[in-house]
Amino acid sequence: MSSLETVTPFGEIVQEIKAAGGEAFTYCYQCGKCDVVCPWNRVRNFSIRKIVLQAALGLPEIELDEIWRCTTCGRCPSICPRGVDQIDVSVAIRRIATAYDVFPASVAAYTTAAASLSGDGNPLGGERQRRDAWAGGLSLKPYAEGMELLFFVGCYYSYDPRLRKVAVATAEILKKAGVDFGILGSRESCCGESIRKTGNEDVFKSLARENIKAFIEHGVKKILVASPHCYHTFKNEYPEFMVHFEVVHVSQFLAELVEEGRLELPAGGNGVPPLRVTYHDPCYLGRHNGIYDPPRDLLKKLPGLELVEMPDSRQDSLCCGGGGGRIWAETPKEERFSDLRVAQAMEAGAEVLATSCPYCISNFEESRLSLGEDDFLEVRDITELIQEALQENGEGDREDGAAPRGDGAHPPAGESSP
Numbered sequence: 001m002s003s004l005e006t007v008t009p010f011g012e013i014v015q016e017i018k019a020a021g022g023e024a025f026t027y028c029y030q031c032g033k034c035d036v037v038c039p040w041n042r043v044r045n046f047s048i049r050k051i052v053l054q055a056a057l058g059l060p061e062i063e064l065d066e067i068w069r070c071t072t073c074g075r076c077p078s079i080c081p082r083g084v085d086q087i088d089v090s091v092a093i094r095r096i097a098t099a100y101d102v103f104p105a106s107v108a109a110y111t112t113a114a115a116s117l118s119g120d121g122n123p124l125g126g127e128r129q130r131r132d133a134w135a136g137g138l139s140l141k142p143y144a145e146g147m148e149l150l151f152f153v154g155c156y157y158s159y160d161p162r163l164r165k166v167a168v169a170t171a172e173i174l175k176k177a178g179v180d181f182g183i184l185g186s187r188e189s190c191c192g193e194s195i196r197k198t199g200n201e202d203v204f205k206s207l208a209r210e211n212i213k214a215f216i217e218h219g220v221k222k223i224l225v226a227s228p229h230c231y232h233t234f235k236n237e238y239p240e241f242m243v244h245f246e247v248v249h250v251s252q253f254l255a256e257l258v259e260e261g262r263l264e265l266p267a268g269g270n271g272v273p274p275l276r277v278t279y280h281d282p283c284y285l286g287r288h289n290g291i292y293d294p295p296r297d298l299l300k301k302l303p304g305l306e307l308v309e310m311p312d313s314r315q316d317s318l319c320c321g322g323g324g325g326r327i328w329a330e331t332p333k334e335e336r337f338s339d340l341r342v343a344q345a346m347e348a349g350a351e352v353l354a355t356s357c358p359y360c361i362s363n364f365e366e367s368r369l370s371l372g373e374d375d376f377l378e379v380r381d382i383t384e385l386i387q388e389a390l391q392e393n394g395e396g397d398r399e400d401g402a403a404p405r406g407d408g409a410h411p412p413a414g415e416s417s418p
Contacts, residue, residue: 013058017092024085025055034076034086039319040069043335048076048086055089062097068107071326071337072197073319074287087197090324094199109328110198117203121189121210123328126159132185134164138171143182145219149248151181152234154227155190156358162365163358169387170226170250176390177263181224187214193233193284198325208233212243222246224253226383228284228291228357229323235289249285251356251382255294258301265301266389274306277385278350280341280364281317282357295356295382302389310344318344322359333370338363342371352378354385 017025032049040046046069054060060067070090077085097103103110113123120128132140134157143150151174157167174181189210196204215223223245225231234247257263277299285291292314299307312318321337333339342364345353353364364379 013060013096014056016096017055017058017060017089024083024088025052027082028052028056028084029082031081033079033081034084037075037079039071039073039075039321039337040335042340043337048090051093052084052086052089055093060093060096062093062100062102063104065104065106067093067097068104068198068326068329070324071283071319071321072324073283075283075316075319078287078315087324091197091199094197095201096199098199098201106330107198107325107328109330110195110200110325113325113328114195114198114200114203117190117192117195117207121207122155122159123190123195124155124159126155128186131158131188132183134158134167135171135183138168138175140171141182143184143218143220147182148180149222149224149253150215150218150220151183151224152188152191152230153183154225154230154358156362157226158188160358160362163361166226166358166361166381166383169381169383172387173254173263173383173390174224177257179257179262184214184218187218189214191227191230191233193229193237194323194325194327196233196237197323208238208241212238212241215245216243220245222248224248224250226250226356226358226381228282228289229359232284232288249291249294249356251285251294251298252291254383254386255297258298265386266303266392274304275352276306276308276348276350277352277354277380278308278310278345278348279313279382280310280320280345280353280355280360281314282355282360283317283319283323285356286317287315295354298382298386299354302385304389305385308348308350310341310348310350312344320357320360320363322357322363327359327362336363336367338367339371342367342373342377346373346377350377352380352385354380354382356382 030049030053034048035041038046038048048070072087116123116125153167156163189207192204192207223234231247231249234245258265279295279299281292299305318341319337320341355361361379361381368374368377368379
């Protein structure tokens with residue numbers, strides 16, 4: 001093949017990609033701006049522009065790792081002058097690969113995750129009946145119609161040893177604020193966002209239908225989520241099934257509780273130097289859904305805390321590397337975006353790297369340990385920081401036995417990951 005100009009597009013494959021939802025490639029004029037902002041090019045050579053071109057030619061290389069690299073962070077669509085949604089193109093090609101059962105070794109775990117999702121409603125191999133085991137001792141109620149909201153916990157917060165602490169912190173804060181809420185327990189299934197981004201549309205639709213059925217049967221009107229991926233899916237993708245629920249992320253809801261006076265945060269410092277905290281914007285909370293200020297507003301209200309910003313923040317936030325299903329993929333250490341982010345937090349002088357996403361926390365915990373920064377940097381969800389502030393002020397009950405802020409000891413995230 002002497003040049004791209006001599007290639008005749010494979011019409012049948014082009015139509016197959018279009019049918020799978022990837023027709024956005026028709027708008028691309030190959031300017032290359034997508035490659036400039038793609039986080040992969042900070043750690044290795046990668047061209048999403050090339051993948052879009054291959055889609056236009058009907059020549060996707062479905063047997064290679066390249067089509068699986070996109071983390072769906074949303075950085076390239078946000079700057080594309082032609083309005084191309086590179087995510088749609090990538091996912092469409094993955095749907096074709098999934099249909100033909102073509103998975104390179106780096107993403108072989110996708111089939112394991114899909115099987116676990118189909119069998120037990122989560123990708124971690126956890127038993128469905130133990131989905132609410134994290135809540136032991138908290139005396140939480142099952143959701144009943146008429147309650148203020150459903151707390152949809154999510155898979156990682158339900159099963160991962162590190163992330164269960166976030167679910168506990170969230171529940172304790174809601175109880176402190178007098179919120180009438182409940183959980184679904186074993187009736188809760190994965191939202192399906194990540195498996196959909198791997199191209200497995202059938203499993204996604206099955207999970208969505210299970211959740212929608214549970215929501216309707218329980219009379220759910222308002223859903224509180226801690227994961228940005230759940231937020232994005234319930235808000236933007238479940239309406240495809242002709243249903244609409246009010247969805248709110250925990251950072252938004254807690255900010256509302258504080259504003260309304262239902263949740264009182266302690267005021268004033270205790271005379272010690274402030275704790276320097278930096279906040280990481282998760283892709284699916286910030287860039288995909290425009291939620292930037294509520295988490296920062298909450299952190300600014302906590303006593304004894306100084307908020308500092310990293311480079312690549314807000315709409316330019318650096319992806320942790322876990323989206324698009326890559327939380328289950330094998331990523332070489334030298335290619336982990338999360339290592340770059342942890343280094344940025346350290347360079348900003350932060351003692352705590354705070355965020356509000358299970359994938360971000362999992363990846364950052366792993367990176368801070370592998371980089372040897374575990375004695376200098378802690379990784380926290382914003383709910384954990386709020387819970388600790390309430391407890392240090394004598395306003396909360398510690399029911400999970402977790403240590404107070406500053407203990408510097410956290411087990412590695414993802415111990416139960418496939």
